[in-house]
Amino acid sequence: MxxxxxxxxxxxxxxxxxxxxxxxxxxxxxxxxxxxxxxxxxxxxxxxxxxxxxxxxxxxxxxxxxxxxxxxxxxxxxxxxxxxxxxxxxxxxxxxxxxxxxxxxxxxxxxxxxxxxxxxxxxxxxxxxxxxxxxxxxxxxxxxxxxxxxxxxxxxxxxxxxxxxxxxxxxxxxxxxxxxxxxxxxxxxxxxxxxxxxxIFHLGAGQQVAMFDWKDDSEIVQKISKLLCHIDTGIVEVEFKDSEFDDGGIDFSSSVPEPLRKKILKDRRRKAYFSHKDQNGGVVKFTEEMESSGTVKLFNTLPLLLEAFEYxxxxxxxxxxxxxxxxxxxxxxxxxxxxxxxxxxxxxxxxxxxxxxxxxxxxxxxxxxxxxxxxxxxxxxxxxxxxxxxxxxxxxxxxxxxxxxxxxxxxxxxxxxxxxxxxxxx
Incomplete structure (x- = not known):
């Protein structure tokens, strides 16, 4: 402290x-x-x-x-x-x-x-x-x-x-x-x-979480899903999936190590999908760009919140x-x-x-x-x-x-x- x-x-x-x-x-x-x-x-x-x-x-x-x-x-x-x-x-x-x-x-x-x-x-x-x-x-x-x-x-x-x-x-x-x-x-x-x-975790205005690979941690993702369900966001589930992504446009410097290149490309492919119930009881998936700025900020803050409370x-x-x-x-x-x-x-x-x-x-x-x-x-x-x-x-x-x-x-x-x-x- x-x-x-x-x-x-x-x-x-x-x-x-x-x-x-x-x-x-x-x-x-x-x-x-x-x-x-x-x-x-x-x-x-x-x-x-x-x-x-x-x-x-x-x-x-x-x-x-x-x-x-x-x-x-x-x-x-x-x-x-x-x-x-x-x-x-x-x-x-x-x-x-x-x-x-x-x-x-x-x-x-x-x-x-x-x-x-x-x-x-x-x-x-x-x-x-x-x-x-x-x-x-x-x-x-x-x-x-x-x-x-x-x-x-x-x-x-x-x-x-x-x-x-x-x-x-x-x-x-x-x-x-x-x-x-x-x-x-x-x-x-x-x-x-x-x-x-x-x-010690710092999240500036408009920044996204980049401290650790939480997107591959199913337990953290599940907790965030449950938390968002109870904060009146309308979200019933969050999941990450690989999306289609053309990596041909990224011009990496020769000094960028191969493991870092792979991580950058992986992060660009991995996208969050937010499930909402429709009026007929079905499920509609929204991308991060379709959610409100408040929901996106909360989504990016909660991983740090969980990490801070745990450690x-x-x-x-x-x-x-x-x-x-x-x-x-x-x-x-x-x-x-x-x-x-x-x-x-x-x-x-x-x-x-x-x-x-x-x-x-x-x-x-x-x-x-x-x-x-x-x-x-x-x-x-x-x-x-x-x-x-x-x-x-x-x-x-x-x-x-x-x-x-x-x-x-x-x-x-x-x-x-x-x-x-x-x-x-x-």
Whole structure:
């Protein structure tokens, strides 16, 4: 589970911004929304919603998770001299040179142990990197890579036990990525590497699931069929079949491996068919293109939902409200907050414009975050930061947000816009 993440100099996020999912106050309010992993001393929120105007930086928070996953899981594949593709610094400070991107994440990882990972990097190299964990109340270091260190200079703490420590890596490879994908590395390092590789799922607006080959898993397909039947989609069954597909038009580069070519062609052939009952009791099959955008999005979200609940993963959903009925969205959030359904402490972090979700009956104050821009830079703050004597657990969050009390709403110059529409831009 994610406890908090700190981001600096990434896309629209300039100065350090920390988004915390640590439940520090009013533990009795909506207590089922809190999990207590590890030794049970730290409460962690099961869900978190981020509000803000368009282009405020909501999506950049989720993209920061994706960039961090790249550093941890894929930077080890970079060849010497390759640029790090997720280096996207804040670019609106024209007078300042481009600085490193910085990430720091605290989380409960494998075996519910608490870790703290920090990394900074530019377009060419990992500048600093460290991993700490908490064997008790006091933090202990596992490894540390300081500016200018080569792989031979990385320092290891006394708690780093088992497996090979020193793993050769280029300056653009994170140690965690290189060592985590090595069979002779420590089980702890391998466990963290696989946690970020397998248990954190990001679905951007308009994206489809591409994390794993769920379409060939009959059990998952059957579960999705049953779930869609009970969400008033009119669907009675989902099945995948190979359709006619002319692959002659795909011009593969010579560098594309044969197994990848076969997978791409297989995915292009495999099509989903949704069965609906007709008025005479028969069955009519629809293709994905014939279904509503809401049904298609739900169809692409459910595999990640099942995966997160089964393994206790973290699900990152951009524009959760897009194409979904408000009741469906509210129900999805309630599933994560449910102690009966969410037995493995899965987490949902989502962005939204749906103010109906901003209800004290669904979300706690510390589960609601806002983002707005100041001089082009995104700033995050939680509803829990407001005076608790004035903003209480049962306050009308939605109404006060609409009134602008919490910020993070679009600034619309209605007079100027009306003037342009009446008389033109001149």
């Amino acid at each position: 994610i406890i908090d993440i700190t981001i600096a100099n990434f896309r629209s996020i300039k100065e350090k911004q920390t988004i915390s999912l640590c439940a520090e106050s009013t533990p009795r309010h909506l207590k089922n929304n809190i999990a207590f992993p590890g030794d049970g001393k730290i409460g962690v929120l099961k869900s978190c919603g981020v509000y803000g105007a368009n282009a405020s930086g909501k999506s950049n928070l989720l993209l920061a998770f994706e960039a961090l996953r790249y550093i941890i899981c894929r930077s080890g594949d970079l060849k010497d001299g390759d640029e790090i593709p997720c280096y996207e610094p804040f670019k609106l400070s024209a007078s300042e040179p481009l600085k490193p991107v910085e990430f720091e994440i605290e989380f409960f990882g494998p075996d519910a142990r608490r870790f703290l990972y920090a990394v900074s990097f530019d377009s060419n190299s990992i500048i600093t990197e460290s991993l700490d964990f908490y064997p008790g109340r006091i933090k202990a270091n596992l490894f540390k890579r300081e500016e200018g260190d080569s792989w031979q200079d990385i320092k290891f703490g006394t708690h780093y036990k088992g497996g090979k420590k020193r793993v050769a890596c280029f300056r653009n490879n994170s140690y965690l990525s290189k060592a985590g994908n090595s069979a002779d590395a420590s089980e702890v390092i391998q466990g963290i590497y696989n946690y970020f590789r397998k248990d 206790g993963g973290v699900l990152l959903l951009d524009e959760l409200d897009n194409s979904f009925h408000p009741h469906v969205v509210e129900f999805l959030i309630s599933l994560f907050n449910s102690s009966e359904v969410n037995t493995n402490n899965a987490q949902l972090i989502f962005t939204t414009h749906n103010i109906n979700l901003m209800s004290p009956n669904l979300l706690r104050r510390d589960q609601i975050w806002f983002v707005e821009k100041e001089n082009g830079a995104s700033l995050f703050h939680s509803l829990d930061e407001y005076d608790k004597s004035k903003v209480k657990s049962n306050s009308p969050f939605r109404k006060w947000y609409e009134e602008g009390r919490f910020g993070a709403i679009p600034r619309i110059n209605k007079e100027k816009i009306s003037e342009i529409l009446r008389h033109g831009a001149s």
